[in-house]
Amino acid sequence: MSLKEIAREAKDAFSSIQALSSEERDEALQLIFDELKTAKNQVLEANTLDMEAAEKLLAEGKMSKSMCKRLDLRVSEKYESMMQGVLDVKNLPDPLGHISYANKIDDGLELYRVSCAVGVLLVIFEARPEVVVNITSLAIKSGNAVILKGGKESTHSFDALSNVIRKALSKSKVPLDAVQLVHSRDEVSQLLQLDEYIDLVIPRGSDTLVKNIKNNTKIPVLGHSKGLCSVYVHEDADLDQAVKLVWDSKTNYPAACNAVETVLINQSVLESHFPAITKKLIDSGVEVRCDDASYAVAAKALPEAVASGKLKHSVVEDYDTEFSDLILCVKVVNSLSEAIQHINLHGSKHTDCIITTNEAAAKRFMTGVDAAGVYWNASTRFADGFRYGFGTEVGISTNKIHARGPMGLEGLTIYKYMLRGHGQIVGDYGVGPGKRSFKHEPLPAKHVSEL
Template sequence: MTPRPEVIANIASLAVKSGNAAILKGGKESTESFVAISKVISSALEKSQVPNNAIQLVTTRDVIPQLLDLDQYIDLVIPRGSNELVRYIKSNTKIPVLGHADGLCSIFLEQSADPKMAAEVIVDSKTSYPAACNSLETLLVQQSAIETHLPSVANALMAKGVVLRCDKATKELLASKLSPESSSKLDDATAADYDTEFLSLTLAVKAVTDLDEAIAHINTHGSKHTDVILTSSLELAEKFMSSVDAAGVYWNASTRFADGMRYGFGTEVGISTNKIHSRGPVGLEGLMIYKYKIRGQGHTTTVYGEGEGKKSFKHEKLPL
């Protein structure tokens, strides 16, 4: 289930390559494009050994509840779309769901970060595609970095049209450092802003005392999608990446790298914040599962064990 028509080709290719069949449903705005692309896919499959009906398309919304009831036939649902869509899917099916409801990504700007690098990464994370699920939504700034780093970051963001919703500490500092025109455009943040996926040129900004407070904020308010630390400290970076509970944790890199193509998967069926099997961008490998094959000659379990006459398993001890 996806709103963008080009995704049908990506998902169809991954499904066929991984030995899966797929039933696709596009958004109503892209129905005609989906139909046209699906015809091309069907034509291509006719020339292969893959069954033509391995990739199917439904075009009306009324069939969705029926599909969600088919847990005996359908192994996985991958919703791609709005928060409401994903939550609806998760609440109305017994079929496992792969995906994420929110893309509430955060960056922690630590005091030792290179200011120029920090501004470039933050601007890229927020402005290269604001409507994407891997776009930056919350900027956490260490209090000791507010005066040294935040003004240049704010100027760079505002030059791209970003509206900053600031807490008291960051707004007061920026008001004293920015031009009167820029200062007048600063908004007051509300508590809800730090739980909001804006999907637009709006960014919530908040001061935190240290790394621990940044980690606590992200683990409380984040969506387990992608979070970043900007710092020159290896020690702090490793602590951040170990402690933040997210599918993607980056050091000095844009949140926009959370993408199957950028990970080298070729493409993706979506991004998962699940804690089992596939997590993060899910490509071909994420659509594969395990199947164990044992080739024996009448082997039985009772001949193995401790004691006289018993056979022992040839298990290797692994280092702790």
């Protein structure tokens, strides 16, 4: 089957899924959960094959450590979390049919803005095999069709999870063609040209992948190119909070896009706070790269860190780098304004945090920093659809249109305007004799099913 036929079938399936009830879509999600539970051993065996190949590539320097970690479904109850994500999505309210604007234009002429599905999604991802399940769940719940394109590094896992999903959907009212899965890397460029069938592209992977997709399609692209997150330690930051928050933001899962890469520390707390922050990081295996001012303070307090090679001088490029590893760069700033300026210049508009006891400073930071997530005294690792209560996420958007931040069900919906009339024509309205005036009166909020 050609890619054009696959995309056309996905478009047809999108039309069919619009006729399904919320209960029928939820039933499909329950079936996916049940099949995942039954097929756990087979899926993990397939994932082991991918991991064996990945570990060889890692040893040869042909795969990054962060990508290898993202590929593994066997660690830290990752498989169970993936399964639970399906149920979490199933148990969320139906995102379709909600009216966000209602206006009586005139007697018997009523306008409603109603939430609806986007259409056919093309999701291109690297390494993370759980994306297949996460996005399938969100797509079905939100009434979208989806074409999933996995990377070659996750081929065995991708195939196993694809089989699980197709088996589940064959027992449901959701058409099989609503979830299409393709493999070859060569197919990406062809898929990106099918704008008559595909409504939105969501890339999940490296900076190179995302930029390449954005540069080679007319289809709207929603994603982030990199996660370059910062934490700013303000002049009145609580020491214990600063140590704990920086440490968690870096070490909880350094390969994640919401891990901190840069710490900005106010000059006034450099000597009182930075040695403790640095020691906690270095004790956890982090390599800390400092500007001259912060290096001088840390080297004096922790000479053993210099000897071990864990404390180093930074270079200019470090402040524009997503390390996705146990590496962190540090810069001293003289003011809150300087911190905001640095983040807006060097950050990726993902997630940034201020550590302070001053509410006014926190509000100024959260207003001034241009990012999808701005935090006050909280780890950047909270930037996640599951932690936000979205069930799971299709990705994290640093765009400024349609959706921003962790994208759950709401990010996969758009809206349409529904106008209900009784034969009115525009020519009846205007200024002058015999012309009607618009009333434009608000109407009670309802669900579309109540109209």
